[in-house]
Amino acid sequence: MNVREIERLFEQNLHDLGKIADSINDCVMFVINRHINYTDICISRCPLCAFNNRERYLLTIDEVVKKAREAYSEGATEFHIVGGHNPELSVEYFEEMFRRIKKEMPDAVIKALTATEVYYYAKKNKMSVKEFLNRLKDAGLEAMPGGGAEILVDEVRRRISPNKCSSEEWLRVMETAHKLGIRSNATMLFGHVESIRHRAIHLYKLRKLQERTGGFISFIPLVYHPENTPLNDIVKEKTDAVDILKTIAVSRIVLDNFKSIRAYWVMLGERLTEVAVRYGANDIDGTIMGEKITHAAGAKTPEGLTVDRLIEIGKSAGKRVGQRDTFCNIIRWYT
Template sequence: MKAEHAARFREIRDKVENQQRLTLDDGLFLYDPEVPLQEVGQLANLVRERMNGNVGYFNINTHLNPTNVCVYRCRFCAFRSDLRDPKGYLMSDEQILARGQEATENGCTEMHIVGGLHHKQPYEWYRGIIELLHTNYPQIHLKAWTAVEINWFEFQTKKTKQWVLQDMQQAGLGSMPGGGAEIFHPEVRDQLCEHKADTHQWLQIHQTAHEVGLRTNCTMLYGHVEKAYHRIDHLLRLRDLQDKTGGFQVFIPLAFHPENTKLSDLKKPSALMDLRTVAVSRLMLDNVQHIKAYWIMLGIETAQAALAYGADDIDGTVRHELIYHDAGATTPQSLSVDYIKHLISEAGRDPIERDTVYNHVVRDQQDFTRWSSGEPVGASV
């Protein structure tokens, strides 16, 4: 590292060691290729261990994408379909219940539910999915609907964000995923998805969710047309909202997969970029407790390495994931619990199963499918 870079990095290290907040300029510096990735990773690991100890969290979860028919045509999406396209589908109640039964039989604690905005399906159909699953499988935590979907439900019902979120809560909604954030800066967002919920709407919906008692995740889609400035700007906007509400429980950096999208001429981000983004995210988001290395998008090996670069969570078994596999993800469709534990242990971390809102999961020793939520994970760090 050049002398001036080394001096600047020492300043940032001093800030981090003294738990002082990093600035936009600090974040841009950490993205400079001249700054060794290993140094950035070691600094992020310092924060990771200070906040979360030596554990690596995982959960047992399944995905449900009730339809891929969507009114929007986001350039980065390979999942969506037109109504009359042969690949378009709409799941029946019987199919949805079968997925809930399968989840229960496999000991899943969470169902992650997102999909297309089907212009022929009323709001009541979306609400009905939550109610149907919650009524029949009440123990499974339903993490559902991105802010983009909530925004669509506002449009459908002509009701407020708060009304929609509370109505979904009454139906059985447990928390919200962080999808739809993409990149907040309008220079980039307008290129990717100009018609769907904008940055202001996304942030407002998550703020309202936090205010009505819903915990939510937050994300960033990187490795397409954005620059380092846009990534840091995105992280700072998330950090600002977290200062207000404290409602984000985990941040997930999402690596862009270009195959089968309208940006298929781009190269997917390298493993080095993936690890740097995980590390910089850990350093910038000093008020978000957890950073997830989502193995579906990063690949298993990179996600495992990310446990030394700021991440403390590797996601879960992830049955039936479609959105990123449609975009060319070559990772398996699901992983076994034993293999996930092995990955975490091999990385030198202690595997801990958690539920969606980061409580310890206590399994029945005689029957793996029977479980309960214990104390919050932070109590043992």
């Protein structure tokens, strides 16, 4: 499938796309997880972001471990740990953090640091991405989230995230991680200044990298929330439900070599998430305790959902609902 063919999918009728996308899935999944944002200090100051430098905080390792411990006691199997590009931090900060979490909670998965964070901290610590990731893998890193991808077209990145790594650098970080045995997710932030062609290029690049490495697990189409961001002068409100559902459906069709396409309920809201599971999404992420980044940009969704509510959302599609681990292995089915 080439870029033009992907563009043509966006031109098709929404409901026709939904039928095709929905036929690819046979279940809906979720994970019990906790988001831990170790810092909001970030020198990149991206126009798209409402999170950076709001409080100017940096969690101690004790504080991070405490948050992980509390979530673990509530059944969390995954810790999603991301922050900013903080010039105060060294590789040792993350090594100690990961070692302490794994020592205390060895069966929980550490999914941490976006590709842009890895690129920044490796460069700051004067080491290659491979060396940086190897050190973190030895300390307990098992997976990476998909953030920082935004749109993998540099003319767009120069407008929305000019101080982050380039498209090719993001892709190279992920390819390096995959070759080291570190699995990852991938995202696409859409509904701002990008075009449909830009989205098509983004999906094409992800599909081609997955064909080479097989290292991606999930794809998360992220709806841009402009409130409280510098980009709000250009993008006044988030995109509409039709565009969101069409993007999810196209993503499922194009990225059929990914295990899951997520309806990220924090950005969609619960009602649209229920619809999205009929339009190609087979993953509603998780309990997401402690999410801050999207809420800083104006999301009005709860600060976490219960397992019962996630099951209810999943069952609304008439499919089997399963609790998964980070790698989309089903831990338990709910019938």
